[in-house]
Amino acid sequence: MELRCEICGAKIVGKGFKVVIDGANLIVCSRCAMKNPSKIVGYVDLSAPLPRIKRSSSRPLRDARKPRYRRQIVEEIVEDYAERIKDAREKMGLTRELLATMVGEKVSTIRRIETGTLEPTVTLAKKLEKILKIKLVEVYEEEEISSRKSYSEEFEPTLGDLVEFKD
Ligand SMILES: [Zn+2]
Incomplete structure (x- = not known):
């Protein structure tokens, strides 16, 4: 050119x-x-x-350059989920078998979660939160620059x- x-x-x-x-x-x-x-x-x-470049030429140039921010909800499992679940379950007098049945999981899954070798999914953690009346999922907002x-x-x-x- x-x-x-x-x-x-x-x-x-x-x-x-x-x-x-x-x-x-x-x-x-x-x-x-x-x-x-x-x-x-x-x-x-x-x-x-x-x-x-943007088709619309009426917009000032700096608008097109400004990074776009996107709000994102991030859900994270608390670090000490294993202790929280085990303590709450024992306080409520539930067996692992019973808790497993209540959340629709295998007993081995509950055992692995309580020993900290398996992090529960957010969905499972929410079920456990309701049953055990504890906090397992931390929700926070994150801003990230969208390059899309x-x-x-x-x-x-x-x-x-x-x-x-x-x-
Ligand atoms: Zn010239």
Whole structure:
């Protein structure tokens, strides 16, 4: 891809600058861009594949760059689940067999959970919480940056999209 500066006509190597002069979007060389630093609205990197840009040009550029945060509910089994389950079961006078029947699991599963060799699933832990009246699942909110992009909102720009003249 070869581009020439729309002001001086010089061949643009590497980065071309997008400037808006008198309402017209121009792609110019760095020299011409530096003469009009307040008119620079972005740049085009010609040595790299074209960046994906938002179709809607009315949105400010920094909005598209802002990372999107996604709230996520995380459920985690408490670390001392084994002791909590064993203590609560014994206090209630339940046998492992009876507790296993109540939650619909094998006795061996309950034994492994109580010895700490098997971490219960969140579903099983919730059943045990109800029966034993204890807290086994910790719920907290986690914020993470979503890098997932919606492709319907984006498109590969062509030169015509990058250079738009206002009528
Ligand atoms: Zn130029």
